[in-house]
Amino acid sequence: MNHHFQGIGMTSQRTRDRLVERLRREGIQNQQVLEVIRTTPRHMFIDEALAHRAYEDTALPIGHGQTISQPYIVARMTEIILENGIPGKVLEVGTGSGYQSAVLSRLVPKVYTVERINALLMKARRVHRSLKLMNIYSRLSNGSWGWPDKAPYPAIMVTAAPEHVPESLLAQLSVGGRMVIPVGSISGAQTLRLITRTPTGFEQQTLNGVHFVPLLDGSIR
Ligand code: SAH
Helix, strand or coil: CCHHHCCHHHHCHHHHHHHHHHHHHCCCCCHHHHHHHHHCCHHHHCCHHHHHHCCCCCCEEEECCEEECCHHHHHHHHHHHHCCCCCCEEEEECCCCCHHHHHHHCCCCEEEEEECEHHHHHHHHHHHHHCCCCCEEEEECCHHHCCHHHCCEEEEEECCECCCCCHHHHHCEEEEEEEEEEEECCCCCEEEEEEEECCCCEEEEEEEEECCCECCCCCEC
């Protein structure tokens, strides 16, 4: 078999269809989200050695101690963000592999994403470019500070877990805006929270238990 066809079984449309069937069974209902997951090549966001596992419903290592999120979590967080209609833009904290931002970019006009590890950011940008996803804007920084220049955001998605919700992110949410964020310690339990900004303050809903890498300080060149 020549090189080009190696791995075709693991990255084929059939394995993606199977993943989407599984997500549907597990309760993902948004058809647009399922369709985007079905047609986004997750294997391109993972090192070749692990690409054959790209369509399993599992988190996978992407280097630097970080992981690409589990497809179910990507689908669920995306679905939550879209629940009240399509926001004009989204801020994602924790670009990582760039997979979540790629999924968002096909559903939302503009995606702003912030990563603290430069090597991951460069890789993610390369994949976004090769997929011609032109509506993703990314920068290297500590995402706990958000991306103030582009604020306010009708939607914020945080893909690493702080112990407490960062004040700056709350401040950058527009009134009526929604933030999904895992909160908790690495060792202890984390829960996914949905925070909505009201004209007078914030409402918080606790969703399911989750397991994310920690939201860390600073950034690494
Ligand atoms: N959304 C990513 C998930 C990556 S894991 C994906 O689809 O692959 C979480 C990412 O958050 C890691 O890459 C980690 O480096 C990054 N991260 C952790 N703390 C951060 C911070 N304070 N600011 C920005 N990114 C952060």
